[in-house]
Amino acid sequence: MKMLWVLALKEIRDGLRNRWIAAAIILLGALALALSLLGSAPTGSVKASDLDITVISLSSLSVYLIPLIALMLSFDSLVGEFERGTMMLLLTYPVARWQVIMGKFLGHVSILFIAIAAGYGGAIIIMTVFSGGSLDGWQAYVAMMMSSIVLGAVFIALGYLVSVLVKERATAAGTAIGLWLVFVVIYDLLLFGALLLDKDQLINQQLFSVLMLISPTDSYRIFNLSLFEGVSNAAGIAGIASEAGMSAALLLGVMSLWIVAPLLMTLVIFQRREL
Amino acid sequence: MVNLKSASEVISLQSVHKAYANETVLHDINLSIQSGECIVLVGHNGAGKTSLIKMMLGLTRPTSGSIEVLGRAPAFSAIVAQRLALGYLPESVAFYEAMTGHEVLSFYAQLKGSSKAECKKLLDLVGLGDAAKRRVGTYSKGMRQRLGLAQAMLGNPQLLFLDEPTTGLDPVLRQHFYELIDDLQKEGATSIISSHALHEVESRASRFVILKKGIVVACGTLDELYQQAVLPVRVKVSVTPGEASRVVERMGSAASITDVNNQSFHLSCLMDEKMSLIRHISSLGDVVQDMQIMPPRLDELYSHFMNGDGPS
Known part of the structure; x- marks a missing residue:
């Protein structure tokens, strides 16, 4: 365990050193602040608290932004060390290969945690202190922060898989962008396209739920938009998650699988890799 | 050269063969290294010196044949603690550029379980005490090489692997460099050095291993080699x-x-x-x-x- 922290702290220090963490905090904080200011504008008609509105808009944007941040953190972390030659030296030290991967993972998730906690958390504190907004529905907001970290962890793990598979950093960068497009844009487009073309109704509700569920980004959306009553009322999709039999545990479970599977594959490939 | 009391085999290679997709880099290598020896690997670029060292370090594994380092197969992460006894200075060593010299060394020290005091001592020993707070990115080739030696010396390794250790060092530094290695040697460390600069290592080597296209063409003490060569x-x-x-x-x-x-x-x-x-x-x-x-x-x-x- 001590080894893991030594390796993780190195990544965190790198993140602080190259202003990565600072940039992410500012980006996420500014976004959350802007959206919660916008969220204060609509009133009355749907009887949503300001925070619920913020959760809707912020999670809709996070689903694009968090994967991007996570991939940027991780795509380089293995192939970069292979290329520079630092990995070779590291592996002659008394660390196991799984410790190298898990140490990096711990470090990168911590960076994301710091960025999200400070960015999103800071924004909401600023809002309540300075504009006197209510904290009703804070549970949904905290749940959004937590699930954002989980979503980020998914893409950190996917980034490692890319990083261990490719031979050059440039390829890793390209592949990471492709991965982001697929998970965040293309998959949903294909799904809705198929639904539109599906005149014979081959895709029933159950199949559709499954198709939604297997995508980590869609799981994240459903988790944030439909699990809390206030939010789902405001989003106009009240109750669809429970109707489709999706519980918070199931949704988080799916996302966890998306963390574990790429990490395991990365470990297996890395374990066999010759330097 | 070899202290008979403690002499024991620390590295043994038996008909080791290493091939990548389309080329053989090492061919039928048999080598036995006793503790306290200073082995110098000699050969052209691409003769297999680095491949041989990497294999002893467990970074790669032989395609066939068997290799034992300190009594165990070194390949991959089988026994992590075994690597506590190894020190390695790669050819053209690379570090995390954004960290300072001190941070780099203490990172490696933590992985090896060495103390902060030892870090400081080593930095002073290699003459980087004053530059310790500077980023490694600003270091010259010679400074990197010295930092590389410092990390290789962490935890008083039993086995020291030095791949072309003096390339890019000026003559004064080279001298100093070898003095440091000599000190380790006196404490009983076994070292494996690959080198082009034969005259530098001539007096230090207990044995030379001459590699050519992945084959050991000669192996022995200097005298033995002269006898073999019939020059x-x-x-x-x-x-x-x-x-x-x-x-x-x-x-x-x-x-x-x-x-x-x-x-x-x-x-x-x-x-x-x-x-x-x-x-x-x-x-x-x-x-x-x-x-x-x-x-x-x-x-x-x-x-x-x-x-x-x-x-x-």
Whole structure:
């Protein structure tokens, strides 16, 4: 365990050193602040608290932004060390290969945690202190922060898989962008396209739920938009998650699988890799 | 050189073969290294020196054959603690550029369980005490190499692998560098050094391993190699001016004679003919004014093995 922290702290220090963490905090904080200011504008008609509105808009944007941040953190972390030659030296030290991967993972998730906690958390504190907004529905907001970290962890793990598979950093960068497009844009487009073309109704509700569920980004959306009553009322999709039999545990479970599977594959490939 | 009391085998390779997709980089390597030895790997670029070192470090595994380091197969992460006893300085060492020298060294020290005090001591030892707070990105080649040596020395390793350790160092630094290695050696460390600069390591090496295209063409102490190579000894004989050709005639066909001029000529003969030849020359009397014996040099030995006329 001590080894893991030594390796993780190195990544965190790198993140602080190259202003990565600072940039992410500012980006996420500014976004959350802007959206919660916008969220204060609509009133009355749907009887949503300001925070619920913020959760809707912020999670809709996070689903694009968090994967991007996570991939940027991780795509380089293995192939970069292979290329520079630092990995070779590291592996002659008394660390196991799984410790190298898990140490990096711990470090990168911590960076994301710091960025999200400070960015999103800071924004909401600023809002309540300075504009006197209510904290009703804070549970949904905290749940959004937590699930954002989980979503980020998914893409950190996917980034490692890319990083261990490719031979050059440039390829890793390209592949990471492709991965982001697929998970965040293309998959949903294909799904809705198929639904539109599906005149014979081959895709029933159950199949559709499954198709939604297997995508980590869609799981994240459903988790944030439909699990809390206030939010789902405001989003106009009240109750669809429970109707489709999706519980918070199931949704988080799916996302966890998306963390574990790429990490395991990365470990297996890395374990066999010759330097 | 080898301390007999504690001499034991620390590395053993048996018919080790290493091939990548389309080329063989190491071919049938058999090698046994005893503790306390200083092995120097010699060979052209691409002869397999680095491949051999990486395999001993467990970064790669042999395609066939067996390898044992400190009694265990080193490949991959099988026994992590075994690597506590290893120190490695890679060829053109790379570090995390954004960290300071001190941070880099203490990162590695933590992984090896070494103390902060040891870090500081090593930084001072390699002369980086003043630059410790600077980012490694700003270091010169020589400073990186010294930082590389410092990290290799963490935790007093039993086995020290140095891949081309002195490339890019100026002569003064080289000297200092080898003094540091000598100190470790005195404490009983075994070192495996790959090098082009033969004259630097000549006096340190307990044995040379000469590699050529992945094959060990020669292995042994310097004396053994000279014996194997059967290189000629050259003798320069100076005689009274004008007498050279007459003396050459009197030499007969005992040795091959070259470079005859007015007052000197060169002779070359095999090592075991040397003494009789010298006796013969001294029997010639006063005409012989001086005699210089030139034993074969290290680079002649090297090119002998590298040019393919050695046993393979």
